[in-house]
Amino acid sequence: MAIDVQRQTGSLRGARLRISAAFWRRPWLKLLALIVPPVAAFVIVYAASLATMLASSFWSTDAFTAEIVHTWSLDQFRTIFNRDNAYLGIALRTVWMASAVTVTDAILAFPLAYFMARLAGPRLRSLLFVLILLPLWSSYLVRIYSWTTILSKTGPLNWVLNGLGLPDTHLAYTDWAMWIVFSYVWLPFMILPIYTAVERVPTSYLEASADLGARGARTFRSVVLPLVFPGIVAGSIFTFSLTLGDYITPLLVGGPGSILIGNVVFENSASNLAFAAAFAMVPVGVMAVYLTIARRLGAFEAL
Amino acid sequence: METRGTRIALAVCTTLVVVFLWIPLVIIALYAFNESQIQSWPITNWTLHWFSVAWHDPQVRSALWLSIRVGLFATVVALVLGSMAAFGVHRFRFFGRESISLLFLLPIALPGIITGMALNSAFSFAGVHLTMWTIIIGHATFCVVVVYNNVVARLRRTSPSLLEASMDLGADGWQTFRFVTWPLLSTALVAGGLLAFALSFDEVIVTTFTAGGTTLPIYILNNLRQGQQLPIVNVIAFTVILLTVVPVWVSQRLASGGEGPAVSRAAAVTAQTE
Numbered sequence A: 001m002a003i004d005v006q007r008q009t010g011s012l013r014g015a016r017l018r019i020s021a022a023f024w025r026r027p028w029l030k031l032l033a034l035i036v037p038p039v040a041a042f043v044i045v046y047a048a049s050l051a052t053m054l055a056s057s058f059w060s061t062d063a064f065t066a067e068i069v070h071t072w073s074l075d076q077f078r079t080i081f082n083r084d085n086a087y088l089g090i091a092l093r094t095v096w097m098a099s100a101v102t103v104t105d106a107i108l109a110f111p112l113a114y115f116m117a118r119l120a121g122p123r124l125r126s127l128l129f130v131l132i133l134l135p136l137w138s139s140y141l142v143r144i145y146s147w148t149t150i151l152s153k154t155g156p157l158n159w160v161l162n163g164l165g166l167p168d169t170h171l172a173y174t175d176w177a178m179w180i181v182f183s184y185v186w187l188p189f190m191i192l193p194i195y196t197a198v199e200r201v202p203t204s205y206l207e208a209s210a211d212l213g214a215r216g217a218r219t220f221r222s223v224v225l226p227l228v229f230p231g232i233v234a235g236s237i238f239t240f241s242l243t244l245g246d247y248i249t250p251l252l253v254g255g256p257g258s259i260l261i262g263n264v265v266f267e268n269s270a271s272n273l274a275f276a277a278a279f280a281m282v283p284v285g286v287m288a289v290y291l292t293i294a295r296r297l298g299a300f301e302a303l
Numbered sequence B: 001m002e003t004r005g006t007r008i009a010l011a012v013c014t015t016l017v018v019v020f021l022w023i024p025l026v027i028i029a030l031y032a033f034n035e036s037q038i039q040s041w042p043i044t045n046w047t048l049h050w051f052s053v054a055w056h057d058p059q060v061r062s063a064l065w066l067s068i069r070v071g072l073f074a075t076v077v078a079l080v081l082g083s084m085a086a087f088g089v090h091r092f093r094f095f096g097r098e099s100i101s102l103l104f105l106l107p108i109a110l111p112g113i114i115t116g117m118a119l120n121s122a123f124s125f126a127g128v129h130l131t132m133w134t135i136i137i138g139h140a141t142f143c144v145v146v147v148y149n150n151v152v153a154r155l156r157r158t159s160p161s162l163l164e165a166s167m168d169l170g171a172d173g174w175q176t177f178r179f180v181t182w183p184l185l186s187t188a189l190v191a192g193g194l195l196a197f198a199l200s201f202d203e204v205i206v207t208t209f210t211a212g213g214t215t216l217p218i219y220i221l222n223n224l225r226q227g228q229q230l231p232i233v234n235v236i237a238f239t240v241i242l243l244t245v246v247p248v249w250v251s252q253r254l255a256s257g258g259e260g261p262a263v264s265r266a267a268a269v270t271a272q273t274e
Helices: A002-025 A025-055 A075-083 A087-119 A122-137 A140-151 A156-163 A175-200 A203-211 A216-244 A247-253 A263-270 A273-296 B006-033 B049-056 B058-092 B097-110 B112-127 B133-158 B160-168 B173-202 B205-210 B216-226 B230-255 B265-271
Strands: none
Touching: A002 A025, A002 B173, A025 A087, A025 A273, A025 B049, A025 B058, A025 B097, A025 B112, A025 B133, A075 A087, A075 A273, A087 A122, A087 A175, A087 A216, A087 A263, A087 A273, A087 B006, A122 A175, A122 A203, A122 B006, A140 A175, A140 A247, A140 B006, A140 B216, A140 B230, A175 A216, A175 A247, A175 B006, A203 A216, A216 A273, A216 B097, A216 B230, A247 A263, A247 B112, A247 B173, A247 B216, A263 A273, A263 B049, A263 B112, A273 B112, B006 B230, B049 B058, B049 B230, B058 B097, B058 B216, B097 B133, B112 B133, B112 B205, B133 B173, B133 B205, B173 B216, B173 B230, B205 B216, B216 B230
16 A cells, blocks of 8 residues: 555656656746746737727617627717817816826925935835835725815815814815825825936936036936936826726716716716727827827836 | 935925825724714714624625625636746746736726726627626736736746756756745735735726626725715725735735835836836
């Protein structure tokens, strides 16, 4: 019995050795075994889905059955770009909101990132990392929801303002609320790339600038900013792209007219899939342009 | 370099921004203990009552259970696919190697509605009904990248001579994996897995496009839209914060090196282009 077990484990080990040797002799076999399943899964599920969406945007939807009709046309895009419809305006407003949020986040993130990279000691720096990363990872929906309570008529903001002797604000359910909440939820995405960029600025450059007689403002404008700018652009990719595709924030904190691209896509996804797919191509197109510009500005090296 | 005034100004700005980041989390945590049905500030009476109400609510329970199942399955898929790809990309040089990282990154870098809408059109085209499995597929596509990044980062820090030494000492491929590679990687896998779970547990946008069922975030969203059961939503919100923050905290520790960006979504990109 004991011998039997030994022989069995022996042959098992033999088989294992043979397999391991086969992989060793033919590394490409190992490569295929490792790479093909994940890539195939991704191509089948994700790349094919993107392709289907692109194709759907050239199809149309039967108005009665809500079934998709596979006839090729540019009808969906005609609807979007027709000046009589609101869609172009919605797209422009979304791009405008995304730009405003990006600029706000860059302004808020820069001092913090600079402080972390150049002034904070190692312990304070890792504490700040945790303080920035935990909000980034904690529930995005909950963070948006929290702002609806903060901004509400009887919420903490008005309570503080009244305490200071100031009148109520009526920010809840407006575009301003959307702007605040977007800037809030995406802020950490801007902080981290700027931090990385500031950290890479050699101290000797700043010393050289000071030696040559530049004051703080001049050093900032002529040395720090040009070197950190690609980092800001890198962060802006996230803030811009995430705002462009969000529909939860307008839904929860926006007003009646605060519709962005995402809302239109979501509202139509069940009833008019072809149109929803076509309108979803708008952020894809905008992002393609944005990424091209970002690449020119050196953002990819700064990521 | 920086003058004293600049330093102080920067420190003040930093403090203000950190406070700005944390106030909403603190507020929602406090509201979870609010006795009143009406959300108004300041909170006058405190209670744990809503925790028990939420816990015994059948809808909340089924949503929580669905979220947990989806999170676990998506994490397993992400762990398997992500670490396979990481091994392949780390060990070999081949055509298209760079584009693989980019491919995995796309679902998280592109806006959620694009991933959601794409999957939605594909499911509709293929005639697939939306079930729990379609949510899992959706979540797995954007979870792969966090596992992949964690494993690649760990492999980069691992010396290849350890594997050679193991082979020289007569270990076969399996033994080398079991006794050398696995102990080196296990914490990176746990870290990646926890992050993937946190990501899935919290996801709304892709879920709304692929959902056959109500996950916890969808339950929150539906109730928020109708302004219903807000005390229960507060409790769930508080719990969800804890349930996403704790795994991130742990994985931050596990990913080691202490340098925070290992777990940041933004740094998911950072790791790619090095």
